[in-house]
Amino acid sequence: MPKGEGNVVAQNKKARHDYSIVDTIEAGIVLTGTEIKSVRAARIQLKDGYAQIKNGEAWxxxxxxxxxxxxxxxxxxxxxxxxxxxxxxxxxxxxxxxKGTGMTLVPLKVYLKNGFAKVLLGIAKGKHDYDKRESIKRREQERDIKRIIKSVNR
Known part of the structure; x- marks a missing residue:
């Protein structure tokens, strides 16, 4: 099973908008009994979350x-x-x-894999406002092209 697949519980859609993702890595999460029950019920929010490495451990x-x-x-x-x-x-x-400037770890999605909660972390670099506008413009252009091709094929 590739990284990021399984029963997806939560996604951080804002992360892909605010950051350009360089690489991803899968990690397990240490949870208590009541927390895993809440995760299985999809009661988790990743919006403002991030990961840090302190004293050789990831948090x-x-x-x-x-x-x-x-x-x-x-x-x-x-x-x-x-x-x-x-x-x-x-x-x-x-x-x-x-170690690069502007690099951070952001959670992209949380999913259940073989009964265990996993988080897909993205090594990300922050986007500037003009980068965000450019990616939105590119997405709209691709959507318009697909719409035109679809109408021509009918």
């Missing part, structure tokens, strides 16, 4: 997992920092990739 920061309704006292803080499961070689590769 997922600012990702909101809604509290499980029947969780009561076992619910965790929805915005807590969660550890990512990566191998040492992957972490050193990420550290080297992030």
């Amino acid at each position: 997922l920061i600012n990702v909101h997992i809604a509290p499980f309704e029947q969780g009561n006292i076992w619910n965790q803080d929805p915005e807590r920092t969660r550890k990512l499961l990566l191998k040492k070689k992957q972490i050193t590769k990420l550290q080297n990739d992030l």
Whole structure:
């Protein structure tokens, strides 16, 4: 199964708009019992999330997992920092990739693979406003071309 496939629970569509994705990497997430139940119910938001490497460990920061309704006292803080499961070689590769200016790690999607929650991280570089406008213009042109071809074929 290729990276990023499985039962997709949440996607970060804003990330592809705000960043140009250089590379992707799959990582596991350390979750508590009530958190995984909320993830399976698709109650997760990646919009403002990002990942950081601290002390040789990868951490997922600012990702909101809604509290499980029947969780009561076992619910965790929805915005807590969660550890990512990566191998040492992957972490050193990420550290080297992030040394460039303007590079960051953003979560692109969260999905379930063999019952485990995985996150697809993108090594990204921030886009300027003119880059965003250019990509929107290119997308609209491609859409117009497809529309014209479709009308000619009828």
